[in-house]
Amino acid sequence: xxxxxxxxxxxxxxxxxxxxxxxxxxxxxxxxxxxxxxxxxxxxxxxxxxxxxxxxxxxxxxxxxxxxxxxxxxxxxxxxxxxxxxxxxxxxxxxxxxxxxxxxxxxxxxxxxxxxxxxxxxxxxxxxxxxxxxxxxxxxxxxxxxxxxxxxxxxxxxxxxxxxxxxxxxxxxxxxxxxxxxxxxxxxxxxxxxxxxxxxxxxxxxxxxxxxxxxxxxxxxxxxxxxxxxxxxxxxxxxxxxxxxxxxxxxxxxxxxxxxxxxxxxxxxxxxxxxxxxxxxxxxxxxxxxxxxxxxxxxx
Amino acid sequence: xxxxxxxxxxxxxxxxxxxxxxxxxxxxxxxxxxxxxxxxxxxxxxxxxxxxxxxxxxxxxxxxxxxxxxxxxxxxxxxxxxxxxxxxxxxxxxxxxxxxxxxxxxxxxxxxxxxxxxxxxxxxxxxxxxxxxxxxxxxxxxxxxxxxxxxxxxxxxxxxxxxxxxxxxxxxxxxxxxxxxxxxxxxxxxxxxxxxxxxxxxxxxxxxxxxxxxxxxxxxxxxxxxxxxxxxxxxxxxxxxxxxxxxxxxxxxxxxxxxxxxxxxxxxxxxxxxxxxxxxxxxxxxxxxxxxxxxxxxxxxxxxxxxxxxxxxxxxxxxxxxxxxxxxxxxxxxxxxxxxxxxxxxx
Numbered sequence: 033x034x035x036x037x038x039x040x041x042x043x044x045x046x047x048x049x050x051x052x053x054x055x056x057x058x059x060x061x062x063x064x065x066x067x068x069x070x071x072x073x074x075x076x077x078x079x080x081x082x083x084x085x086x087x088x089x090x091x092x093x094x095x096x097x098x099x100x101x102x103x104x105x106x107x108x109x110x111x112x113x114x115x116x117x118x119x120x121x122x123x124x125x126x127x128x129x130x131x132x133x134x135x136x137x138x139x140x141x142x143x144x145x146x147x148x149x150x151x152x153x154x155x156x157x158x159x160x161x162x163x164x165x166x167x168x169x170x171x172x173x174x175x176x177x178x179x180x181x182x183x184x185x186x187x188x189x190x191x192x193x194x195x196x197x198x199x200x201x202x203x204x205x206x207x208x209x210x211x212x213x214x215x216x217x218x219x220x221x222x223x224x225x226x227x228x229x230x231x232x233x234x235x236x237x238x239x240x241x242x243x244x245x246x247x248x249x250x251x252x253x254x255x256x257x258x259x260x261x262x263x264x265x266x267x268x269x270x271x272x273x274x275x276x277x278x279x280x281x282x283x284x285x286x287x288x289x290x291x292x293x294x295x296x297x298x299x300x301x302x303x304x305x306x307x308x309x310x311x312x313x314x315x316x317x318x319x320x321x322x323x324x325x326x327x328x329x330x331x332x
Numbered sequence: 333x334x335x336x337x338x339x340x341x342x343x344x345x346x347x348x349x350x351x352x353x354x355x356x357x358x359x360x361x362x363x364x365x366x367x368x369x370x371x372x373x374x375x376x377x378x379x380x381x382x383x384x385x386x387x388x389x390x391x392x393x394x395x396x397x398x399x400x401x402x403x404x405x406x407x408x409x410x411x412x413x414x415x416x417x418x419x420x421x422x423x424x425x426x427x428x429x430x431x432x433x434x435x436x437x438x439x440x441x442x443x444x445x446x447x448x449x450x451x452x453x454x455x456x457x458x459x460x461x462x463x464x465x466x467x468x469x470x471x472x473x474x475x476x477x478x479x480x481x482x483x484x485x486x487x488x489x490x491x492x493x494x495x496x497x498x499x500x501x502x503x504x505x506x507x508x509x510x511x512x513x514x515x516x517x518x519x520x521x522x523x524x525x526x527x528x529x530x531x532x533x534x535x536x537x538x539x540x541x542x543x544x545x546x547x548x549x550x551x552x553x554x555x556x557x558x559x560x561x562x563x564x565x566x567x568x569x570x571x572x573x574x575x576x577x578x579x580x581x582x583x584x585x586x587x588x589x590x591x592x593x594x595x596x597x598x599x600x601x602x603x604x605x606x607x608x609x610x611x612x613x614x615x616x617x618x619x620x621x622x623x624x625x626x627x628x629x630x631x632x633x634x635x636x637x638x639x640x641x642x643x644x645x646x647x648x649x650x651x652x653x654x655x656x657x658x659x660x661x662x663x664x665x666x667x668x669x670x671x672x673x674x675x676x677x678x679x
Contacts, residue, residue, distance in 0.1 A: 261628060262628070265628060265631075265632040268632055268636060269632055269635045269636045269639055270639060271636070271639065271640045278629075278632065282625055282628065282629055285625065285628065286621055286624075286625045289621060289624060289625075290617075290621050293608050293617070293621070297608070297609060
């Protein structure tokens with residue numbers, strides 16, 4: 033075998049390994065939703081300490097949860113092509129190093145939130161962290177094909193957390209944002225699970241396509257997409273958002289629905305992965321639209 | 333310009349103007365400007381509200397003493413000017429269909445039928461005013477307006493498909509199931525019924541009967557008087573602006589419109605799902621998604637109206653949404669219906 037093309041393994045522990053431990057791209061999307069939560073909570077600019085420390089605290093907690101997830105899943109990651117090169121299975125970091133790092137991030141997060149934001153945000157953030165890092169990773173993920181549906185609650189929490197950082201209570205409008213992400217998670221995740229079902233099969237994670245087949249998963253993706261479309265219209269209905277958001281939501285929903293239908297009726301090879309990638313773009317633009325709409329209404 | 337190109341351009345122009353006239357008509361009605369000019373075709377006997385306002389003698393309606401309100405009068409008259417222009421455009425289409433009948437640039441009977449409908453619609457427009465907003469006439473005025481819009485859109489789609497696909501031997505039903513066609517036709521009928529109920533709701537001022545959703549006055553089955561709510565004919569020489577029915581009758585109307593929304597949603601979703609499932613041509617699938625998106629839009633507007641306390645712009649948008657949903661459903665039907673030749677096939 034010829035290994036000359038591969039980069040040499042770093043000898044020392046690099047900051048890049050620690051960075052990867054935090055799943056920066058996932059945390060980036062989570063942070064977008066949390067920041068939108070903080071910005072939507074006030075008519076103009078929210079208090080800067082809530083905006084900065086609140087979101088920093090949420091980001092640190094998300095990063096900590098990601099690191100814990102790396103530790104708990106290291107043995108699975110080692111057996112899947114997609115994840116084999118992660119810092120723990122590749123041996124760049126030890127489990128103890130990763131856990132210490134996660135603990136540090138978690139403590140920093142809680143300190144920030146309790147000291148400079150509010151206790152409610154700290155408590156909710158802590159609960160989300162535990163639900164994702166422990167309840168989901170340790171138990172749900174291996175227990176039921178509904179794993180990501182239930183676990184989605186943790187991923188849907190950030191806008192509520194961001195909102196609570198400003199207002200110090202759980203606002204009904206924030207729960208709308210929660211519902212959007214909660215309904216978005218199943219089609220998003222199951223599209224990936226269809227694409228990667230062999231991997232999940234090998235490591236015996238009971239993802240829906242593994243336990244109930246690809247066909248039923250496609251149907252579920254389509255049905256959850258319909259729910260998602262309905263839920264994304266609620267911000268307009270309740271008067272939280274205006275026409276700009278409605279237009280963006282309808283366009284994005286049409287595209288999502290179009291792709292979910294294509295996935296349901298066609299066997300073409302790349303569709304699940306394309307839907308998965310689009311679902312990320314979808315959520316990004318949807319939250320950007322919420323934000324743009326919010327400030328448009330402030331300006332007008 | 334080639335005759336066919338000109339006919340297509342005029343048809344498209346007429347369609348766009350018609351969409352504007354329909355939505356403007358809704359705005360006139362919803363802003364209580366329907367009786368802005370209590371006579372017809374003039375306004376207090378003049379061509380424009382400005383001229384009427386300048387004339388001291390005619391600034392009060394001789395019949396019921398309603399004084400001229402210049403803003404409402406302008407809204408009503410702009411609707412009439414635009415509708416008149418539309419009638420001229422349709423007359424032009426009819427003239428082209430007759431003059432160039434050998435070239436068959438337009439379906440002749442169809443275009444003449446359109447002209448007949450616009451005549452009926454103009455008469456209904458007159459009765460709306462002179463019979464002081466009798467609910468049945470107002471609803472029929474809406475339905476004929478939307479029929480005009482629907483026929484124009486169907487004409488535009490047909491002409492455009494002829495241009496894109498050439499002549500019909502290639503376009504006959506490619507992989508389209510009869511089931512999908514039947515469902516689309518049923519959905520169109522159900523939608524037409526729901527639009528009629530919507531018109532009835534508006535013309536009886538029954539929208540505000542239920543200030544909450546999904547419940548009505550806090551109950552899923554509130555006290556309602558269906559017999560009174562659906563008495564179609566009411567005596568003339570009564571001013572119906574603001575509505576005359578008692579609360580329970582209005583609740584009945586609003587309730588049926590809401591139940592109609594459920595039935596329509598089901599029918600449209602079935603039609604769209606059949607189109608998405610059965611059809612290979614991309615235009616059928618696109619039309620299916622279009623129907624779903626427009627349905628979502630219209631339901632959103634409907635629920636928002638109630639939740640946000642019936643702002644004028646949302647009420648107008650609910651009318652525009654109904655028009656768009658109708659157009660989307662027609663697009664689906666057109667995509668599923670084989671094209672018949674405008675002129676005989678050459679051997």
